[in-house]
Each structure stands twice: as structure tokens, then as C-alpha cells.
Amino acid sequence: xxxxxxxxxxxxxxxxxxxxxxxxxxxxxxxxxxxxxxxxxxxxxxxxxxxxxxxxxxxxxxxxxxxxxxxxxxxxxxxxxxxxxxxxxxxxxxxxxxxxxxxxxxxxxxxxxxxxxxxxxxxxxxxxxxxxxxxxxxxxxxxxxxxxxxxxxxxxxxxxxxxxxxxxxxxxxxxxxxxxxxxxxxxxxxxxxxxxxxxxxxxxxxxxxxxxxxxxxxxxxxxxxxxxxxxxxxxxxxxxxxxxxxxxxxxxxxxxxxxxxxxxxxxxxxxxxx
Amino acid sequence: xxxxxxxxxxxxxxxxxxxxxxxxxxxxxxxxxxxxxxxxxxxxxxxxxxxxxxxxxxxxxxxxxxxxxxxxxxxxxxxxxxxxxxxxxxxxxxxxxxxxxxxxxxxxxxxxxxxxxxxxxxxxxxxxxxxxxxxxxxxxxxxxxxxxxxxxxxxxxxxxxxxxxxxxxxxxxxxxxxxxxxxxxxxxxxxxxxxxxxxxxxxxxxxxxxxxxxxxxxxxxxxxxxxxxxxxxxxxxxxxxxxxxxxxxxxxxxxxxxxxxxxxxxxxxxxxxxxxxxxxxxxxxxxxxxxxxxxxxxxxxxxxxxxxxxxxxxxxxxxxxxxxxxxxxxxxxxxxxxxxxxx
Ligand SMILES: Nc1ncnc2c1ncn2[C@@H]1O[C@H](COP(=O)(O)OP(=O)(O)OP(=O)(O)O)[C@@H](O)[C@H]1O
Ligand SMILES: [Mg+2]
Numbered sequence: 001x002x003x004x005x006x007x008x009x010x011x012x013x014x015x016x017x018x019x020x021x022x023x024x025x026x027x028x029x030x031x032x033x034x035x036x037x038x039x040x041x042x043x044x045x046x047x048x049x050x051x052x053x054x055x056x057x058x059x060x061x062x063x064x065x066x067x068x069x070x071x072x073x074x075x076x077x078x079x080x081x082x083x084x085x086x087x088x089x090x091x092x093x094x095x096x097x098x099x100x101x102x103x104x105x106x107x108x109x110x111x112x113x114x115x116x117x118x119x120x121x122x123x124x125x126x127x128x129x130x131x132x133x134x135x136x137x138x139x140x141x142x143x144x145x146x147x148x149x150x151x152x153x154x155x156x157x158x159x160x161x162x163x164x165x166x167x168x169x170x171x172x173x174x175x176x177x178x179x180x181x182x183x184x185x186x187x188x189x190x191x192x193x194x195x196x197x198x199x200x201x202x203x204x205x206x207x208x209x210x211x212x213x214x215x216x217x218x219x220x221x222x223x224x225x226x227x228x229x230x231x232x233x234x235x236x237x238x239x240x241x242x243x244x245x246x247x248x249x250x251x252x253x254x255x256x257x258x259x260x261x262x263x264x265x266x267x268x269x270x271x272x273x274x
Numbered sequence: 275x276x277x278x279x280x281x282x283x284x285x286x287x288x289x290x291x292x293x294x295x296x297x298x299x300x301x302x303x304x305x306x307x308x309x310x311x312x313x314x315x316x317x318x319x320x321x322x323x324x325x326x327x328x329x330x331x332x333x334x335x336x337x338x339x340x341x342x343x344x345x346x347x348x349x350x351x352x353x354x355x356x357x358x359x360x361x362x363x364x365x366x367x368x369x370x371x372x373x374x375x376x377x378x379x380x381x382x383x384x385x386x387x388x389x390x391x392x393x394x395x396x397x398x399x400x401x402x403x404x405x406x407x408x409x410x411x412x413x414x415x416x417x418x419x420x421x422x423x424x425x426x427x428x429x430x431x432x433x434x435x436x437x438x439x440x441x442x443x444x445x446x447x448x449x450x451x452x453x454x455x456x457x458x459x460x461x462x463x464x465x466x467x468x469x470x471x472x473x474x475x476x477x478x479x480x481x482x483x484x485x486x487x488x489x490x491x492x493x494x495x496x497x498x499x500x501x502x503x504x505x506x507x508x509x510x511x512x513x514x515x516x517x518x519x520x521x522x523x524x525x526x527x528x529x530x531x532x533x534x535x536x537x538x539x540x541x542x543x544x545x546x547x548x549x550x551x552x553x554x555x556x557x558x559x560x561x562x563x564x565x566x567x568x569x570x571x572x573x574x575x576x577x578x579x580x581x582x583x584x585x586x587x588x589x590x591x592x593x594x595x596x597x598x599x600x601x602x603x604x605x606x607x608x609x610x611x612x613x614x615x616x617x
Contacts, residue, residue, distance in 0.1 A: 117406065119378075120377065
């Protein structure tokens, strides 16, 4: 009735089989869904960070600049913009790895349908992590364009803060996805956001350096990936490269993402093999 | 048998079923000539055993059924065959492969219609099929070609671009069946394919499954409905409380466990009268070898219903309703477990 499909090997392009990796099929699913709702997603994803950029960077900036400016005398907008670039990616990715992933386990059960195909639990994890990262790229590029338009960029290196934002998003998304796979309801997410994500947003050096924090809180900020993402992106966009410190920042972000991925592999498999 | 909406029939047992099951598995069956091969297959959830050491084989081209009441372990068995649920103990091979090692390879040749619809409500009818084709690594073009053909096959072409949610239960079920066929599986697993459908929708599904079988697709299905099992299955096992209690073709099972005919007698229950079953059976004693007292009627198992009815009249019994029918799988189940299939 139907001609046999060409074997996967025959369709391998220059990417050598990578393009037919099963995890990419999950990404395609999400893109198919996204085709319908992308406008509202982008709008809601960007409106809040823009508000912060305007109110803090420009509004609060007027006051800060009049009183000597941000540390090192840079305009406050230039100081806060790269941090907001990173935090908006982090906030969006954290949200995406909580409720929508829970839905795929519990409410819509999208994962259960996919498991009756050659896809496995790890493909679902990797595919959806790629999807969340992909949206972090989209949002970050747009947000960066806005920063450029406001003239809040001090160095060509600033463009590198986009990949930093995406890496920070992954450093949050992977562990939260791993956590989501262990939960039956979305109750814990409220706690996670109220007492985890939101305080991080405020106290990880986004709006002021962490050395202004009470002494006992500083090591805490140091231990979170957001601080490292913000520091790295800010340094790059102000044109200050400190190889050693920047490598540490990268390593911490990478470690969070990798640990989350390893943990997620375990929790996804456990959750989906009943 | 009444419609599925019939209130639960609490049964009063009058006769013990002495039927002892001797596994009817061909002695020479091997994992290689069976599409599905199970020996001592067991599923445990914690300390609870949902499937308790079952043996069965499914041969290529066969339509094989699991018949049993709620909680019998049908879905648990199907999920192990579908490689989405790890086997707790025993042996299971599908296409001669082991689920634990070759899950993805097995699934690539399998079509699955799960008990609960898992359609994607964020996608259109057509997109549901397309993305499934992609999951099976079809090119977009090939996925589209097959999707269009399959929507035709299940009579959903007009709904191609609609969202899934407004579809009726029967349409959704057909869409799930179409989706399960996108990879042209040689083995189709159907977990209660027609539960909740109206008679017309059921017949459409039956017809499509029959056509698939004609094309050589092996069917493995579960059902609560004896008519479905009789319609579709070449061979079936009756499951009850995690075990297989009988195996055979519908005809064999009926011959083995029940009489050719069943006489159904209804009596008017006078006011104030509570339970007259013992009295009734006393009056019927000797007319046939076995009786089953249901709340609303008495079943008399006999080779000649008419003659037995006449004999009952001679004894002065005056039933308000008399029905003679052929023995059915429902009677087999009643005989083996003392309970009715649809609870
Ligand atoms: N994930 C699970 N965890 C714990 N117990 C389970 C799980 N899945 C099934 N069970 C139990 O295993 C038993 C068999 O369930 P199963 O779904 O296999 O029955 P079934 O024959 O398909 O019933 P139904 O006709 O209602 O679909 C039931 O008692 C059920 O509660
Ligand atoms: Mg079931």
C-alpha cells in the first residue's frame, strides 16, 4: 500500500546522522505547536523585561547617574541591561521547565503518546531542553536588539552576552526539568518561584553588586548560576574580559546544566517507566 | 448482554464453576515463530501483583484478544508488550526481541492504541498524524502522504484541519487508530478500542480492524465486550485477577465451558418476597446440570432450551419471561469466575 520509507542512513546529510536524531523530533513537535501561539508568547515573554529595562535602566538610572553612576562609573542603563538580558532568559526558561513540562507529564500527557514511538524518555528530556534553549535564543536576540537601540552597549563583545544568557537559561531549565519529573502536582512550583527564582532575580547582582548584600548572603549568591551568568554578561558587554573569572563563570553555568541533564535522565526515566 | 451503561449486576452464585484451566499454549512455540511470546510474565506495582505469571503466544497474522473485567491486568500486560512498562518477572519477547534491550526497535514496528486517548490537543487532526510520522522518522512528505491516506481510511478527511477537542469520542478513537498506523506496523496493540462508543461507531471501528487483519496486520486487543471478542478475535484468553483463566477460540471456549443453549427465565417477584433464589433452584433441580441465579433472571445451561422450558412448565413453574439463546463468552466468563464481564 505504501512504499517503504528510505532507511534513516540514506537520508543522512552533511550533519552525519545528527539531523535525524530522535530528540530533534521532540523539538519539531514543539515548533509545530509554537506556530500557532508565537506572537502572544513573544509578547508576554518580553513585555516584563522591557518594563524593567525602561523603569530601572532609564528611570532609576537618572537618579543613580546623578549620584555618581553604577560601579566603575558606567551609566546605570549599560550596567543593568546585560543583567536583564540574562535574567529574562533565566525567568522564561524556569517557567517553561516547570508548568509546561508538568503538563506534558500530567495534564496533556504529551509524553505518553510519544513513548509509543521509537522515542525514549531521554529524547523527550533533551528535545524539550533544546526547545527551551531555542526560545531563550529568540527572546535574547530580540532583547539584545532593544538594548542596542537604546545605545546601552559599551563593547562589541556585548553580542556574546546572548550565548551567556542562553547558557544561563539551560543552567536553570535542566535542573528544574529534572525536578518537575519528580512532582505529581504544580504546588511546589509556587514555592520554587516565590522563594527561589524571584529572590535570585533581585539579589544576584542584577540591579546592584552582590558586595552590597549582607555578608552572610554573599556566598549564597555566589553559589547560584544566575550570579555567574550576570557577571559574565555584564563584563563582556562593558568590554571587560577577565579570563580566569570568566572561565569560572562558564564552568559553573556548564556544571549546573550538565548536572541537571544527568539528574533529568534519571528522573524522566523513572517517571515514565511504570 | 446489556449495554455498557447497565447497572452493575451483583451475581448470586448457585453453582460452583469447576473449570480448571490447562494452559493451551502449543508446546513447540518459540520466541522466534511467535510475534509475541510470554512465559510467566509478571507485573508488580510495589507489593501489588497486577499480572501474575501469564503464558501466551501471538502468531503472525492472528487477531488475539484479552477478555476480562476491570482491574484484571489487561492494560498492564499490553503496556509491557508495548515496551513502555518494564517487565517485573518472566519472559517476554516481541518480534523475537527483548523489550528491555530493544525497546525502540520493537516500538518502531508497533502500532499502539492506548486505553486513554493521548491525542495532542494543541495540534490539528492532520498535525497529530504528521508529528507522529516524524517520531517514526518518516520524511515530512512521506508522513503527509500516509496521513492523508489514513484520514481517508478512518473517514476523517473532512476534519483534517480541525482541532482535536471538538471531535466526538468515536472520531477521536478513529484518529488514534489512524495515528497508530502511520508507521505501517505489522503488530497493532489496541487497548479497549471501542469502549464508550455508540453501536454505529463500534461497527465502523470493527470494520476497519477487520480490513487491517485482511492485509496481514496482527491484532492484539483487550476488551470487556464478548461481542467484540467474538467479532474480532481468532483466539483469546480470559483474564481475571491478574491471571489467565482460559484460552482458546471463542467457539472452543463456549464448547468447553458452557452448553450449546442457555435458557433464561424471569419470574415476577411478589411484594414482600425477599430472596427466593434457593427456593427456585430447588424447583429447577434436575432439569439441567447447571444454573446461574442473577438478580433479575435465572440462567439454565442446557443442550435443548425449548425442551428444558417445557419441562419447567410441567413442574408448575410460571416464569413471566422465557428466552432461549446460544451460549456465549459472557457465560464462559460467568462460569469461570462467577462474575459478569461488565461490572
Ligand atoms: N501504575 C500503577 N500503579 C499501581 N497500580 C497499578 C498501576 N497500573 C495499574 N495498577 C493496578 O493493577 C491492576 C490491573 O490494572 P490494569 O489497568 O492492568 O487492569 P485492566 O484489566 O486494564 O482494567 P480495565 O478494564 O479497568 O482497564 C489494577 O488493580 C490497578 O489498580
Ligand atoms: Mg485497562
